[in-house]
Amino acid sequence: MHVASSSRPLSRTRAVLFATVLCLAGSTALADLRLGVSVGQFDNYIAYLVRAMQERARQVPGGVTLQVEDSGSDVVRQLGQVESFIAQQVDAIIVNPADTAATGGITERATRAGIPLVYLNSRPEVREFPAGVVFVGTDERRLGQMQMEYLAEKMGGKGDLAILLGRLAHDDTRKRTAGVKDVLARYPQIRVVEEQSGDWQRDKGLDLTNNWLSSGREFDAVVANNDEMGIGAAMALRQAGRREVSVGGIDGTPDGLAAIARGQLAVTLLRDPVAMGEEAVDVALRLVRKDVVQGDVWIPVHLITPDNHTQFQRY
Structure with missing residues (x-):
């Protein structure tokens, strides 16, 4: 989790995230990696998440390619997208669930194939995740x-x-x-x-x-x-x-x-889509590198009002 300071919270968070990427490229080379990304429905908020993931992938030394698919809120289509990623032998999969109650098949297929899985933005309705599966999002x-x-x-x-x-x-x-x-x-x-x-x-x-x-x-x-x-x-x-x-x-x-x-x-x-998207890619890369990451990675939230909104104009 990245904790933001009160004066310039978002810029400092971004600096910490960038340092994380550089560390990932350090002791173990990560080159020419492919991440499969399936989103529940491509709307305004998800667009910012995807953009953040794409930008983070461009920052990673060695190169990371994202294949992004939109399920259109169709759980069957999303499962098919995940199965396609597995068939292509991607290095990790990131899923923004189309239905948080219908992720069992996704988890089962990814873990059976031994491919790291990161759920993003909307937490599946399960108490805990098996090894190699992590959620990145907010409370x-x-x-x-x-x-x-x-x-x-x-x-x-x-x-x-x-x-x-x-x-x-x-x-x-x-x-x-x-x-x-x-x-x-x-x-x-x-x-x-x-x-x-x-x-x-x-x-x-x-x-x-x-x-x-x-x-x-x-x-x-x-x-x-x-x-x-x-x-x-x-x-x-x-x-x-x-x-x-x-x-x-x-x-x-x-x-x-x-x-x-x-x-x-x-x-x-x-619910900072930039921090969330970046963190999803970072966690996926850590899982590829066999780092131990388990459970939930919580992104801090910030109350924004007319009194403080200028602190958060980052886009």
């Missing part, structure tokens, strides 16, 4: 808690709340929403008046919020499971002249940071 429940703690204080501990859920089948949706409700249990005067899925998408967040407003629904804040839905909600609220409604997101994407700067979002949580 999703804690993200929801931090998001709602900030909004609850901003609401003065009372009022009506709308929740924009991510994809319902996605474990991150469940964990982030559970974190939100952990906090709401301490605030009985905050009432949830709407709770619907926007499927992680900006346009659906906008449409749902427009529908709520058109039906006469009143609320004081919107908590969204990601920035994209939060930005959509904020757009609808601005169009309706409801700038006083606070909107919270999660991810800290460049669009999310820009929305903080514009006053559209009141808060977001940075």
Whole structure:
């Protein structure tokens, strides 16, 4: 895990990560390696993850080639992509799961083939991993808690709340929403008046919020499971002249940071896609080198508000 300092957290983290890559190229040569990468669905956030992995691969002395495939949220297709990587005898596999409850076949095939496997961004729904399998990501429940703690204080501990859920089948949706409700249990005067899925998408967040407003629904804040839905909600609220409604997101994407700067979002949580993507490649290379890496590699998260957002403008 890389811990960021408070003054220039992201630039220092990047320096530590780059030093890690140089160390990897040290005692054991890593040359002409191939990593197979399968992502659940190529959206805005995943694009930054992939870009970070590609940039990290270019930095590694000796050369690392990434083969990136998009499963389009299809678990069968993703399993087929992993099987193709195994047939090609790639050196390691990185998977952003299409469905966190359907990774058993991926794990079984990779471990049987003796190929290191790194799960990225969304943790499979298993208690522990076998040797050679590692998860790189963030604590999703804690993200929801931090998001709602900030909004609850901003609401003065009372009022009506709308929740924009991510994809319902996605474990991150469940964990982030559970974190939100952990906090709401301490605030009985905050009432949830709407709770619907926007499927992680900006346009659906906008449409749902427009529908709520058109039906006469009143609320004081919107908590969204990601920035994209939060930005959509904020757009609808601005169009309706409801700038006083606070909107919270999660991810800290460049669009999310820009929305903080514009006053559209009141808060977001940075799940740093650059640090996460870089770390996934680093961990894969360590596994290829037979270093001992086990369990979960947690990437630190950062609460971003109008007061501190300029510290995190790295893109």
